[in-house]
Amino acid sequence: MSATIDLHCHSTISDGLYSPEALVAHAHKQGVKVLALTDHDDTSGLGVARQAAEQHGLQFINGVEISVTWKKRTLHIVGLKVDPEYTPLKSALTAVRQGRLDRAKLMAEGLEAVGIKDSLEGTQTIAGNSIITRSHFARFLVDNGHVKDVKTVFKKYLVKGKPGFVDHQWMSLQEAVTLIRDSGGTAVIAHPGRYDLGMVNMHLLMHEFRSHGGEAIEVVTGSHTPSQYEQFAKIAHRFSLKASLGSDFHGPGISYMEMGCISELPSDCVPVWQDWEEAKYLY
Ligand code: AMP
Ligand code: MN
Ligand code: MN
Ligand code: MN
16 A cells, blocks of 8 residues: 655755645645655745645645765755744755855856856756756756756766766755754655665764764655665664655656655554654554
């Protein structure tokens, strides 16, 4: 059976294709009962998403996905049940978004150096009022015929060693976890299977994350394979971390997984929503 909880997805506030309202309507249509919206580095969609969730009878959880630099790698930390009005979190996210703009300028310079002109302006037009992410650059490069699809764009232009890649310094792991916790939320390591860490670093990450007050990892996510569900269920157990679950849905055709189609957690996991009022009736 598919899970009816989804604690990771994106709207047009970051790099998703649906507005927060449309995303909630889509989740409802797909049978989701408890939903967290987790836009990258931005909580401004939470208010309207919550209103839409109330209209559809969904339980709504405030969320955010914070970009972090750890050992020269970019990691994503999801915050669940954060308070978007908590001033230190608000100010830190504002600074991250400014950093994104500076990074976008450097990315555009890198692309200009290989003959791709006006990518900053083009990408800003695509992003509109949203933050600028690599996904928006990818769409610009596809729309303008530089590459055939988004998957190829990342490989050719937007990853380490390629012209549009900028080695950006994000927030520290400790700062992200602390901000999430101090705002009343729970910190979750997003899609740990995507970071290509060896076992030693993976264990070090779990250890550090816990010591900063992190409480959960995503075990079931759209970007894990079923064998990774088992692998990360074991890691969660070993480090006494709770387990989270989310599709990481960005929109039709550009996501690892559709909403409402994701597996339930392996039975030996402690769900991150174990004590949540909003998820009470899932049991
Ligand atoms: P950014 O936070 O600006 O570095 O952008 C990261 C976003 O780009 C991720 O959240 C994904 O949505 C998207 N992304 C990263 N790698 C890929 C990939 N290989 N193919 C498609 N989308 C990707
Ligand atoms: Mn994304
Ligand atoms: Mn992510
Ligand atoms: Mn995500």
